[in-house]
Amino acid sequence: MLFPLPSPNSITKPPIIGITTSCKNETGHYSLFSNYIDAVRRAGGVPVLLTPGEMHQARILDFVDGLLFSGGGDIDPAEYEGSSHPSIYRVNAERDAFELGLANLALKTSIPMLGICRGLEIFMVVSGGQLVPHIPDEFGNTVIHRADQSHCAKHPVQLVPRTRLATLLHRETEINVVSWHHQAARSAPPGWRVAAQAPDGVIEALEHQHHPWAIAVQWHPELAPEDSGQQRIFKAFVQAASQPQVVALPQPASN
Template sequence: MTRPLIGISSYGRAGQRQTFSLPCEYVDVVRLAGAVPIVLPAVEGEIPEALAVVDALIFPGGGDVDPAHYGGRQHEANYGISMERDGFELALLRAALARDLPLLCICRGMQLLNVALGGDLVPHIPDQYGDRVVHRHPDVLPVQHDVRVDPTSHLAEILGVTELSVHSVHHQAVGRLGQGLRAVAWSPDGVIEAIESTERTLVTGLQWHPELAALGDERQRRLFEALVAGRRDDAHRRAARRGR
């Protein structure tokens, strides 16, 4: 039996050698879920060919989305902005939505999903929500906090719970929701922690990092297993995708 191929977009070019990179946890958990990970470097021009091959996509974490994409302003806390990565991932995401591919969008990926569908972002959480909940260590390291999940959501169905502790590394958040999206999880301070499509079953955005816990936490691993199980592996649909 052929294993499904899950595309994962890479981080943008960085360092003296301009390296494309990706934390190993994304690769490890996709393999654990029974699929083959395919890392997609953040360069435009090969999106149709990539989408003809993969069965689903993961958009990972990373630096901030350029505020210009949602009509915002630069903030002194902005970091890691990559015009190349933004351009590639926004084009890839919109093309994937048009093809109805299953998507799991993590941290930056969730914010990108919201922006791609016309929403905007909270530039810096403490400015709007205060510091009741810490969402990121000052050294840009993960912290843990609780989230509450809407019991009527597809996310709650996958997780099997409506409350859990998650790993968080972000200073921005989803603001105005994009078209066809609804909020389905929140931290105690009211920050939106998950969104999902009201028009497509398998489009989920998570503000937390499930890949950091999935190897030892069955509930978080189910998020990746659901992505793999929901892949578009029908031969006729795959052929149609290639023909577009």
């Protein structure tokens, strides 16, 4: 007996998730921790690496279904009229220009976006926000956000009830996270709201108030593959990216 083939429209294709990478190093290699790729694959997405220096940023939005802005070195303080600090490291103008430009374009569409660590900071800078140059200088060491420049830390994070993040995590109070950062958003810029904070008051997550799906976390959920709650962030992100919704959003009228 012959069975009819399913129509192309009835076949669910896994969404393509573009992930930003570091800049080319001294050996000529771009790099990205494999944890990001593993997390996207576990959630059902197809990861594609986006390297700094690409000039055709709008073209990227034509073929990816979601954007993941990964962690990495610090953003040049000149990009947000900030002050320099001895702890600022791995600044790269090419990566800054690429990711800020891509985020600016993407925020004008409905493409789902997830920012992790540096990714949150990219969203903040492109939205007119400011960054805390070095957390210990302003918040002390009651919460260790980074053990040192090469080691992660773990600490609790308090979720803001009834936010999208709290809803998708199925929790309304507190979670434990893997942390590896020394900077943070100073406050939520226009269009964003705080979704989580550390016990010391450091902003740990933000979400966009008008974009269909734009969430950023300062911690590293990709480093907690055994935590089913953390992996819900990737599952929700990939699920959102599987829906056809990349359209231009109406922009506020200029004064």
